[in-house]
Amino acid sequence: MKLGKDMTNTQIAELLRAIAASYQLKGEEKNRFRIIAYQRAADAGEHASSELKDLWDDGKLKEVPGIGESIASHLDEIFRTGTSKHFEAVMKGLPPAMFELMEVPGIGAKTAQKLVSELGIKSLSELEKAAKKGKVAGLGGFGEQSQSDILKSIEETKGRTKRQLLPYAAAHAGAIIEWMLKNKLVKRADPLGSLRREASTVGDIDIAVATDHPVEALAHFVKYPKKSRILEKGDRTASIILPGDVQVDLMVQPPDAYGALLQHFTGSKHHNIALREYALKHGMSLSEYGIKIKGKLNKFSTEEDFYKKLGMDWVPPEIREDTGEIETALTHKLPNLVELKDIKGDLQIHSDFDIETSHDLGESSMQDVVKEADKLGYEYIAFTEHNPSKSKHNEQQVIDILKRKKEAIEKLNYSFVKNHCKSVKKVFNSLEIDILPEGGLSIPDTALDLLDFALVSIHSSFRMERNSMTKRVISALAYPKVKIFAHPTARKLNEREGIELNWQEIFEYCTKNRKFLEINAEPSRLDLPDSVVREAVKAGVKLTLGTDSHHKDGLKNMIFGISVARRGWAEKEDIVNTRSLKEIEKMLE
DNA sequence: GCCGTTTTCGGCCCGACTGTTTTCAGTCG
Numbered sequence: 001m002k003l004g005k006d007m008t009n010t011q012i013a014e015l016l017r018a019i020a021a022s023y024q025l026k027g028e029e030k031n032r033f034r035i036i037a038y039q040r041a042a043d044a045g046e047h048a049s050s051e052l053k054d055l056w057d058d059g060k061l062k063e064v065p066g067i068g069e070s071i072a073s074h075l076d077e078i079f080r081t082g083t084s085k086h087f088e089a090v091m092k093g094l095p096p097a098m099f100e101l102m103e104v105p106g107i108g109a110k111t112a113q114k115l116v117s118e119l120g121i122k123s124l125s126e127l128e129k130a131a132k133k134g135k136v137a138g139l140g141g142f143g144e145q146s147q148s149d150i151l152k153s154i155e156e157t158k159g160r161t162k163r164q165l166l167p168y169a170a171a172h173a174g175a176i177i178e179w180m181l182k183n184k185l186v187k188r189a190d191p192l193g194s195l196r197r198e199a200s201t202v203g204d205i206d207i208a209v210a211t212d213h214p215v216e217a218l219a220h221f222v223k224y225p226k227k228s229r230i231l232e233k234g235d236r237t238a239s240i241i242l243p244g245d246v247q248v249d250l251m252v253q254p255p256d257a258y259g260a261l262l263q264h265f266t267g268s269k270h271h272n273i274a275l276r277e278y279a280l281k282h283g284m285s286l287s288e289y290g291i292k293i294k295g296k297l298n299k300f301s302t303e304e305d306f307y308k309k310l311g312m313d314w315v316p317p318e319i320r321e322d323t324g325e326i327e328t329a330l331t332h333k334l335p336n337l338v339e340l341k342d343i344k345g346d347l348q349i350h351s352d353f354d355i356e357t358s359h360d361l362g363e364s365s366m367q368d369v370v371k372e373a374d375k376l377g378y379e380y381i382a383f384t385e386h387n388p389s390k391s392k393h394n395e396q397q398v399i400d401i402l403k404r405k406k407e408a409i410e411k412l413n414y415s416f417v418k419n420h421c422k423s424v425k426k427v428f429n430s431l432e433i434d435i436l437p438e439g440g441l442s443i444p445d446t447a448l449d450l451l452d453f454a455l456v457s458i459h460s461s462f463r464m465e466r467n468s469m470t471k472r473v474i475s476a477l478a479y480p481k482v483k484i485f486a487h488p489t490a491r492k493l494n495e496r497e498g499i500e501l502n503w504q505e506i507f508e509y510c511t512k513n514r515k516f517l518e519i520n521a522e523p524s525r526l527d528l529p530d531s532v533v534r535e536a537v538k539a540g541v542k543l544t545l546g547t548d549s550h551h552k553d554g555l556k557n558m559i560f561g562i563s564v565a566r567r568g569w570a571e572k573e574d575i576v577n578t579r580s581l582k583e584i585e586k587m588l589e
Numbered sequence: 590g591c592c593g594t595t596t597t598c599g600g601c602c603c604g605a606c607t608g609t610t611t612t613c614a615g616t617c618g
Contacts, residue, residue: 033601037590068591108616145608193618204618234606249618269618276602281595287603330594
C-alpha cells in the first residue's frame with residue numbers, strides 16, 4: 001500500500017478498504033461499525049464523480065456522502081504531505097502481502113492474514129505455489145476443498161481483470177435468458193444488477209427467474225451448455241463460470257414474490273441499503289422475499305407494488321444509486337427520463353468520404369448511412385469525419401478537401417435525401433476537429449466557414465494538468481462555429497482513464513455560450529460518464545447524443561448513449577437532438 | 590466512523606452459500 005499526494009480515487013478506495021480490513025483484524029467489537037464506515041467511504045471514493053483530490057482542492061471533500069470529519073482529515077494529510085500518520089499506524093504490523101491476497105474472490109481479511117502469517121508467504125504468486133504444493137490444505141480451518149477453490153480463484157482473477165462492456169454483457173445475459181425460458185417451469189427471466197441498471201461496464205451477470213419449481217430451474221441453469229464450470233449451487237441461487245471467466249449468478253423466486261427479488265438484486269447496493277434504512281425507520285424490513293411488517297411477510301409480484309408499499313414511486317433501475325432518487329420517489333418528483341424514441345437524429349457519424357485524415361475513416365458510404373438513418377426514423381444526421389491530417393497538407397489543401405466534402409453533402413441533400421428519404425430531411429456538414437495542446441484547432445480558421453457547425457475533441461496530450469486542460473478546451477470551444485465538445489473525457493473503458501477537467505468551469509462556459517457536451521454512445525467510450533452527465537444536467541448544460549459510428553451498423557448504438565443519459569437523470573429537454581430539425585438548426589446557428 | 594423526515598446521541602441492511610465444523614465463521618452481493 002503506497003500512499004502519496006497524487007492518489008487516485010481507485011487507490012484511495014483500496015487504501016480505505018485496507019484500513020477497514022486492518023480494523024477488522026484487530027477484532028474489537030466497538031470497531032464493527034467503524035469497519036463498515038471505512039468500507040462505505042471506500043465505495044464513495046470509487047463512485048465519486050470527481051477526483052477526491054480535486055474536491056479536496058475545492059474544499060468539498062466532506063460533501064462526499066460517507067466521508068466525514070475524521071476520514072476527510074486523514075485524506076487532507078495525505079494530499080498535503082503524501083502520508084497519514086494515523087493510517088500508517090493502523091496498518092502497522094500487518095503484512096503488505098495480505099492486501100494483495102484479499103483481491104482474490106473468496107479471500108477476505110481473516111483468511112488473508114492466516115495464510116500470510118502461517119505460511120510465511122510474501123505475495124500472491126507465493127500463495128499459488130504453496131497451494132500447488134498442498135501446503136494450504138494442512139492449515140487448521142482449511143482443507144483440500146478450500147485449497148483447490150483458492151487455486152481456481154487465483155486462476156480466474158488473472159483472466160478477469162477487466163469488466164465487460166455493456167453490449168457484451170447484454171448478449172451473454174440474452175443467451176442465458178433464452179436458455180432458461182426453454183424450460184417450461186420457468187415463467188419469467190430478467191437481467192439484474194448493473195446490467196439491468198445499464199451501467200457502462202458490467203462485472204458479474206445476474207439473472208432473476210420466476211418459477212414455482214426452484215430446484216428444477218436451478219438444475220436446468222447449471223446445465224447451461226456453454227458454461228465452463230459450476231461455482232456453487234444451493235436451493236435458491238446458483239453460480240456458473242462462462243468461458244472468459246465471466247461469472248453468472250441466478251436467483252429464483254415464485255411468481256408471487258418476483259417483484260421483491262427483482263428489486264433486491266437489481267441494487268445498487270447503496271440504493272438498497274438506503275432503502276432498507278428508510279424502511280426500518282417506518283417499521284418495515286426489506287428482503288428479497290418481500291416486506292416484513294410487524295413480523296408478517298408481505299409478498300409482491302411486481303416492483304411497482306413493492307415501491308408503492310414503501311410510499312414511493314417506482315424508481316427506474318438506471319438511477320438506483322442512492323444519489324437522491326429515494327427522496328425524489330417519496331415526493332413523487334422523479335425525472336421523466338429521456339427515451340430512445342425521443343431521439344430525432346445522430347450528431348456524430350463518420351462516413352467513408354476520403355478526407356485524408358490522420359485518424360480513422362468511416363467504412364460506409366454517405367448514402368448507406370443516410371439510408372440507415374432513414375430506417376431509424378431520424379430527421380437529420382451530421383457527418384463528422386476527423387479533420388484532414390495537418391502534417392500531410394498545407395492550409396490550402398485542407399480547404400480544398402473541405403470544399404469537396406461540402407459539395408458532396410450539398411448534392412446529397414438536394415438529390416438523395418430529397419428523393420429517397422421518408423424521414424431524413426437534412427444532412428449536416430460537420431467535422432470532428434482535434435484540439436491542439438495549446439488550445440487551437442487543427443484546421444485553418446477560414447476553413448471553419450465551410451461547415452454547418454463543428455465538434456471538437458482531444459486526441460493527443462491527454463496528461464495535462466487540470467487547469468491547463470480546462471483552458472485548452474475552453475479556448476477551442478470559443479470559436480463560433482464550434483458547438484459540441486465530443487467525448488469530453490477522452491476515456492476508453494478498460495484502456496485509458498479520462499483527462500482531468502474543471503467541470504464546473506466547463507459547465508459554466510457551456511451554459512453561457514450555448515455550447516453542448518456530447519454523450520458519445522460508442523460502447524467503449526460512453527463519454528460523458530454518467531456521473532458527469534448528472535452534474536452537467538444539474539448545472540443546466542444541454543447535451544448531444546452521437547454514436548461516433550464508423551459503419552452504418554453503428555447507428556444502433558444510440559441505445560447505449562440513452563442508457564448513459566438516463567443514468568445521469570437527463571430528460572428529453574436536456575438532450576439537444578430530441579429537438580425537431582427547425583429547432584436544432586436554430587441551436588446550431 | 591458516519592449521520593439526521595423520530596435522533597447532534599445512539600443507532601447503523603439482510604440473507605445465501607460453503608467448508609470445516611458439530612453450531613459457526615468467513616465471504617459475498
